[in-house]
Amino acid sequence: MDFDHTDRQEDRDLTDATQYPIAVVADGDEYVATQDCTTLEARGFSPAEAIANFAMAVDATEGKQVIADE
Incomplete structure (x- = not known):
């Protein structure tokens, strides 16, 4: 499984x-x-x-630290 906690994603258009x-x-x-x-972000092909x-990443971390500043 490929996931990681990253910095704010200001370089991506996340309007949607x-x-x-x-x-x-x-x-x-x-x-x-x-x-x-x-x-939290996860990658796939x-x-x-x-x-x-x-x-799966949310489940693996039991939802902790998914939302910034939580």
Whole structure:
């Protein structure tokens, strides 16, 4: 599983992230799943894999530190 906590994602256009629970952004050959105002992101080689990895990352961290400043 490929996930990590990152700095604020100000370099990405996450306009849609406020409308959807999980947003997926293309990043080169990979896709990145994240949520607005979070530090957690997960990568995959398809949007579905990135979302699945994000869900597993949330589960693995028991939801802790998913939302910034929580």
